[in-house]
Amino acid sequence: MNIESILESIPPLAVYLAVGLIIGIESLGIPLPGEIALVSAALLASRHTLDISPVWVGAAATIGAIIGDTIGYTIGRRFGMPLFERLGKRFPKHFGPGHVALAEQLFSRWGVWAVFFGRFIALLRILAGPLAGALRMRYPYFLAANAAGAVCWAGGTTAVVYYLGLAAEKWLSRFSWVALVIAIIAGIGLTLLLKERTRNLIAQLEAEHDWETLRHAK
Template sequence: MTVDAILESIPPLAVYLVVGLIIGLESLGIPLPGEIALVSAALLASRHTLDISPVWVGAAATIGAIIGDSIGYTIGRRFGMGLFERLGTRFPKHFGPGHVALAKQLFSRWGVWAVFFGRFIALLRILAGPLAGALHMHYGRFLAANASGAVCWAGGTTAVVYYLGLAAEKWLARFSWVALVIAIIAGIGLTLLLRERTRTLIAQLESEHDWETLRKRE
């Protein structure tokens, strides 16, 4: 069985449900590859042989993001900042002191805008809902920023990837693979650069946290 045959056998509804579920769980606070799921589904929608609608992909991602963030907000409101301390001991790569400190710093500086733009940043996509609840952000303001951010992120990402997928088929029919390989390498390089910058900030904040903890003990 060919790859195309396998893809054509996948029900579109299953794609929408998987996208909504993964993004919803990520928004709730569980570190899952929500952006990868969204991009993959949008690419599938760009294939004319598949009956997957980009509109429904974007809608599923938006609904999952709003519901997941709202549940995460409720959990954070219920358990407070102590929740992150417990999670930090079990999942230090995602909820370590540096991660939480950086997110709190962004929240303190930008307020509800951190919720809106946090949808575009991997760290805040996981922490935004629970942290907003733990910091007792007004739910009405949180919901407005959450919903508008989800619509822009999910709709924008789906549209961009979908039309790039359509264009890629035409380009590959006219040009060599060289341009595509260069574009992919450039995209990966930029992603790695942004991730390294985030890791550096987190490492600095974790060092400050460790020094502060040691000083208090003394």
């Protein structure tokens, strides 16, 4: 059985449910590759041999994001900031003091816009819901920013990837595979650069947090 046959055997409903579930769990505050799931599903939808609708992919991602963020908001509002302290001890790579401090800084500066744009940023995509609840952001404002961000992120990402997938065959017929490899490497390089910048900001904030802890301990 070749790859094409395997892909054709996947029920479209399973793809929609998987996308919604993965993105919903990620939005709830559990680190999962939501963006990868969405991009992969949108690419599958661009294949004319598969019966996967890009509209339903975007809808599943949007619904999962809104529901997941809402549950995360409820949990954050119920348990408050101590929740992040406990999570930071158990999962320092995702909920360390630097991660939370950076997210708080963005929330303090941008307010509800941090929820909207957080959908496009990996760090805030995980923390936005629980942190908004813990910081007592008014729910109507949170819901409006959450829903708007989810629609723009899910719909925009799905549309861009879908149409890029449709154009890929024509594009590859005109350019060599070398050009494709260069484009992929450039995209990966930009992603790594953004991650490195975020990592440096987190490290700086964690160092400041450690210094403050030490100063208060004296």
